Amino acid sequence: MSKEFKRYTVTAALPYANGPVHIGHLAGVYIPADIYVRYLRLQKKDVIYVCGSDEHGVPITLKAQKEGVTPKDIVDRYNKIIKDSFKEFGISFDIYSRTSSKTHAKTSSEFFTNLYEKGEFIEKTSNQLYDKEANQYLADRYITGTCPHCGNEKAYGDQCEACGTSLNATDLINPKSAITGNAPTLKETKHWFLPLDKYQPFLEKWILEEHKEWKPNVYGQCKSWFDMGLQPRAVSRDLDWGVPVPVKGAEGKVLYVWFDAPIGYISATKDLTPDWEKYWKDEDTKLIHFIGKDNIVFHCIVFPSMLKAEGSYILPDNVPANEFLNLEGDKISTSRNWAVWLHEYLKDFPNKQDVLRYTLTANAPETKDNDFTWKDFQDRNNNELVAILGNFINRVVVLTNKYYAGEVPEPEPQEFRAADRELKEQVSELKETIDKNIETYHFREALKNAMNIARLGNKYLADSEPWKQIKTNPERVKNIMYMTLQLSASLSQVFEPFLPFTAKKIRDMLNISETDWSIIGECNLLKQGHLINKPTLLFSKIEDIEVEAQVNKLLETKKANEIEQAVAKPQKENIVFDDFTKLDIRVGTITEAEKLAKTKKLLKITVDTGIDVRTVVSGIAEYYKPEDIIGKQVSILVNLEPRKLKGVESQGMILMAENADGSLAFMSPEKTIINGGEIK
Numbered sequence: 157m158s159k160e161f162k163r164y165t166v167t168a169a170l171p172y173a174n175g176p177v178h179i180g181h182l183a184g185v186y187i188p189a190d191i192y193v194r195y196l197r198l199q200k201k202d203v204i205y206v207c208g209s210d211e212h213g214v215p216i217t218l219k220a221q222k223e224g225v226t227p228k229d230i231v232d233r234y235n236k237i238i239k240d241s242f243k244e245f246g247i248s249f250d251i252y253s254r255t256s257s258k259t260h261a262k263t264s265s266e267f268f269t270n271l272y273e274k275g276e277f278i279e280k281t282s283n284q285l286y287d288k289e290a291n292q293y294l295a296d297r298y299i300t301g302t303c304p305h306c307g308n309e310k311a312y313g314d315q316c317e318a319c320g321t322s323l324n325a326t327d328l329i330n331p332k333s334a335i336t337g338n339a340p341t342l343k344e345t346k347h348w349f350l351p352l353d354k355y356q357p358f359l360e361k362w363i364l365e366e367h368k369e370w371k372p373n374v375y376g377q378c379k380s381w382f383d384m385g386l387q388p389r390a391v392s393r394d395l396d397w398g399v400p401v402p403v404k405g406a407e408g409k410v411l412y413v414w415f416d417a418p419i420g421y422i423s424a425t426k427d428l429t430p431d432w433e434k435y436w437k438d439e440d441t442k443l444i445h446f447i448g449k450d451n452i453v454f455h456c457i458v459f460p461s462m463l464k465a466e467g468s469y470i471l472p473d474n475v476p477a478n479e480f481l482n483l484e485g486d487k488i489s490t491s492r493n494w495a496v497w498l499h500e501y502l503k504d505f506p507n508k509q510d511v512l513r514y515t516l517t518a519n520a521p522e523t524k525d526n527d528f529t530w531k532d533f534q535d536r537n538n539n540e541l542v543a544i545l546g547n548f549i550n551r552v553v554v555l556t557n558k559y560y561a562g563e564v565p566e567p568e569p570q571e572f573r574a575a576d577r578e579l580k581e582q583v584s585e586l587k588e589t590i591d592k593n594i595e596t597y598h599f600r601e602a603l604k605n606a607m608n609i610a611r612l613g614n615k616y617l618a619d620s621e622p623w624k625q626i627k628t629n630p631e632r633v634k635n636i637m638y639m640t641l642q643l644s645a646s647l648s649q650v651f652e653p654f655l656p657f658t659a660k661k662i663r664d665m666l667n668i669s670e671t672d673w674s675i676i677g678e679c680n681l682l683k684q685g686h687l688i689n690k691p692t693l694l695f696s697k698i699e700d701i702e703v704e705a706q707v708n709k710l711l712e713t714k715k716a717n718e719i720e721q722a723v724a725k726p727q728k729e730n731i732v733f734d735d736f737t738k739l740d741i742r743v744g745t746i747t748e749a750e751k752l753a754k755t756k757k758l759l760k761i762t763v764d765t766g767i768d769v770r771t772v773v774s775g776i777a778e779y780y781k782p783e784d785i786i787g788k789q790v791s792i793l794v795n796l797e798p799r800k801l802k803g804v805e806s807q808g809m810i811l812m813a814e815n816a817d818g819s820l821a822f823m824s825p826e827k828t829i830i831n832g833g834e835i836k
Contacts, residue, residue: 198673208253253424293394301328766832
């Protein structure tokens with residue numbers, strides 16, 4: 157039998173404050189955690205939901221250097237964007253803190269000092285990669301190179317994003333400094349290490365024997381780390397941005413971000429309540445970490461080892477990590493800008509927070525990587541939210557206002573039928589299933605069951621046909637509408653964890669304010685004579701043009717990435733100077749241009765070359781309109797042997813430069829040159 161807990165501490169992975177939040181973060185961490193917390197609150201549980209910006213680490217300092225600003229400028233900017241986006245999206249943190257806060261600096265310093273004084277660290281002097289020109293040690297993402305596991309040439313010093321393997325900087329093949337591009341040298345430095353190997357026996361027993369109920373991806377990844385054998389892990393870094401190592405002789409060193417970041421959960425709780433200890437040190441508290449799969453090792457092995465070493469903290473009861481969400485068939489990448497950013501979505505789709513919450517939950521990567529597409533987003537909105545949930549609530553509210561002037565009718569006992577009892581039983585069964593799925597972190601299935609309650613309502617209405625019976629059996633219609641109104645009230649409760657904005661709209665229409673999970677499925681939520689409000693639209697259809705705009709935005713991003721990452725083609729074979737002198741390239745001016753009939757790419761262009769006026773057929777119609785190039789000076793090869801293209805003789809070739817995405821650009825002189833001027 158599972159233990160009953162007095163309270164719950166729920167954490168969501170701290171997002172790096174070096175960029176905005178995207179849909180991968182939402183689907184993997186923040187929506188599942190929010191569903192779980194809202195569910196607990198509906199049950200009147202004592203729960204805190206803790207998060208905050210992770211504001212230390214190399215990615216932040218690298219971004220600051222690239223932009224020519226301070227790390228504080230970066231974290232201040234993105235902390236605001238992230239915090240505001242979460243709030244507008246309805247992520248209901250009890251506190252959203254920052255690891256740059258004074259409370260956090262004090263808490264993490266005290267945590268380190270406690271372990272240091274207990275002799276829990278190993279102090280080691282070792283060789284570390286060093287950039288002589290920058291006069292700086294190269295930690296984590298200050299170093300790039302080839303991954304020894306998959307061959308990715310752009311792996312970082314702490315992780316390969318292509319295969320997901322955690323790395324040490326010295327593992328990289330052909331390492332380069334991310335600051336100067338130079339090959340680094342090795343230089344001695346002193347650091348403190350947490351001996352994870354010392355805690356492996358404890359961790360194996362705790363996870364592999366006592367927590368077999370953990371998700372297979374979490375359990376399996378932990379086991380693979382154990383099979384490889386845990387090694388001491390550094391808890392300090394040679395950097396000037398972060399929490400200083402509170403030890404004499406550690407000048408110029410800070411706490412490694414993966415030592416100080418999880419302590420951010422504790423420091424945030426301290427800022428939230430003076431009673432913080434009961435949420436972190438009382439065995440009657442259930443601690444749950446919501447994370448993505450790339451954080452499993454830190455939350456299941458590193459942080460628990462830290463807590464065990466300290467000795468007074470509880471350990472997580474569960475770490476329900478999700479897999480990754482892809483975007484339109486490609487891996488989400490912040491560096492390539494291949495993402496749907498939350499703050500941009502909120503601008504493009506105002507008041508449609510719940511549509512994204514629904515889509516990401518319905519397609520959550522709970523057991524395997526899943527794919528977000530804008531077409532699926534549109535279909536789920538139009539075919540499920542509009543057609544099922546929105547349709548049912550609208551019909552109930554419209555008919556109640558039409559038949560009873562908005563008052564809940566008094567049911568007739570003799571008119572209750574088997575269909576009414578069956579509806580109540582089915583809702584009760586689905587509610588129990590939803591409970592079970594949420595409590596075992598199967599939110600996708602729980603949402604499906606919630607939508608099935610709305611499906612039951614639509615079927616009940618369709619089978620009962622109150623719009624027909626109102627003329628022949630008005631007493632029966634009272635019971636039908638009474639049942640559907642009670643079901644609508646239940647839906648306003650059951651969707652609160654999943655679609656909080658929609659749930660509130662339903663409650664507003666029904667003129668109720670109470671939220672309580674225990675009342676779902678009851679048949680007396682709305683009393684006879686209770687006055688409901690007029691109908692309002694729960695959801696609106698998303699049109700093709702809206703989706704096309706988002707797809708086109710991604711295509712533009714892909715083109716920009718191709719250009720940025722393009723590598724120049726190798727040089728062709730050498731030619732002798734005499735070969736070059738045979739080319740007669742002149743400056744000419746385009747005097748006429750028109751699209752060549754029955755072709756997609758060809759323009760028929762008239763060029764004044766200074767020596768004559770001639771016709772050239774050029775395959776540039778996809779990139780230039782005829783009217784836009786008239787009067788433009790171009791470079792033209794005039795002694796190219798003429799050839800016929802689509803029945804038109806082309807008497808030369810206009811020289812173009814080709815970009816990585818295949819687009820073309822004229823090779824034009826920077827100032828006006830006389831027509832016929834030679835290019836040498």
